[in-house]
Amino acid sequence: MLAMPYALITIPFSHFCEKARWALNHHRLGFEEQAYLPLFHLIGALPSGQRSVPILKAGEKTVGDSTDILHFCDQVGSGTRLFAERSLDDAEPDAIETWEEEFDQRLGPAVRVVVYDVLLAHAAYTRDFMVESGPGWQRQAIRPGFGMLRQAISKSYAITPARAQRARGRIDDIFARVAQTLADGRPYLTGDTFSAADLTFGSLAGPLVSPAEYGAALPPLEGAPDALKRLTEEFRATAAGEYLLRLYANDRIQA
Ligand SMILES: N[C@@H](CCC(=O)N[C@@H](CS)C(=O)NCC(=O)O)C(=O)O
Structure with missing residues (x-):
């Protein structure tokens, strides 16, 4: 092979x-x-x-x-370009780069804090999800070691309710600006073509709407804590959340 x-x-x-x-x-x-x-x-x-x-x-x-x-x-690769071709003389970032950078720096870390804040509060559910997600021998190790892992995640990402609340505010702000940008009817964030801006918004905000096409298993909604179900429902109901689900349905090319 x-x-x-x-x-x-x-x-x-x-x-x-x-x-x-x-x-x-x-x-x-x-x-x-x-x-x-x-x-x-x-x-x-x-x-x-x-x-x-x-x-x-x-x-x-x-x-x-x-x-x-x-x-x-x-x-x-052979797909359409994600970033525009640019010359070295272009000093200023273009719109695609500006969105992508903001999603990386502000959205990704905020989503992590908000989702882990819910997950770490529901240890048994999250342990079972991680056991399911882990390959081979890691599954065996994670079950008894989950308490330690939970503490390590909480510490390394500084997960606290106050930080989760601030992170939620930041996500809501970005979702509102994404919705405002799309309000003129454009299909994608920077115009008519799918770009790194859309892909980065889609992936980094994906766990908030739990799309079926996400490329790995996410914490299942069946049997999920109410707080996680509520979070998912709230984000799915926003204009940017609908856009996210559309991106996954139309543009999440699978292997
Ligand atoms: N700037 C990095 C960020 C990647 C990142 O934050 N990865 C997380 C998982 S979502 C990670 O590896 N965390 C474990 C750690 O930092 O120890 C990128 O864009 O690739």
């Missing part, structure tokens, strides 16, 4: 990893996903000299940041 040309190191449900996976799928680049549960992901990440995922391995080359992975996919 031929080896896949690319390997993507992930925490499968991570929204930054969904961003990389979506870009690879969009550009029809075959890859093998090497999935780790949180903390175990260090086994995959540290040899590349970093602590976070996604990491794309392309032969001798390592691409260790989701934005760089999108640019890499634009260079080698």
Whole structure:
């Protein structure tokens, strides 16, 4: 059997990893996903000299940041470009880059805090979800070790109710601006074509609306804590939430 040309190191449900996976799928680049549960992901990440995922391995080359992975996919892939072609003289970021950067810096971290705030408060549900998501031996280790993992996640992302409340405000603000931008009837954030702005909004906000087409299992709504069901319903009912579900239905090309 031929080896896949690319390997993507992930925490499968991570929204930054969904961003990389979506870009690879969009550009029809075959890859093998090497999935780790949180903390175990260090086994995959540290040899590349970093602590976070996604990491794309392309032969001798390592691409260790989701934005760089999108640019890499634009260079080698066969899908429509995610970023516009730009010359080195262009000093100012264009609209696609501006949205993408804001989603990376402000939306992604805020979504993580809001979702983990709910998940960590419901330990048994979240443990069972992680056990289901983990590959092979990690499943065995995570069940007894979940208390430790829960503390580590809470500490490393500084999950507190006050921070979750502020993060929610930031998400609501971004959702309102996305809705306002789309209110003139344009199909995508920067006009008529799907771009890195849409892909990044889709992936980083995806866990808030739990789309069926997300590239990994998300915490299931069946049997979910009421707080998670409520959160999902609230975001699905917004204009930006409807746009998210449309993006997944129409533009989340699968492998
Ligand atoms: N700027 C990075 C952020 C990636 C990121 O935050 N990854 C998280 C998962 S969503 C992670 O690996 N967290 C574990 C850690 O930092 O130890 C990117 O865009 O790739």
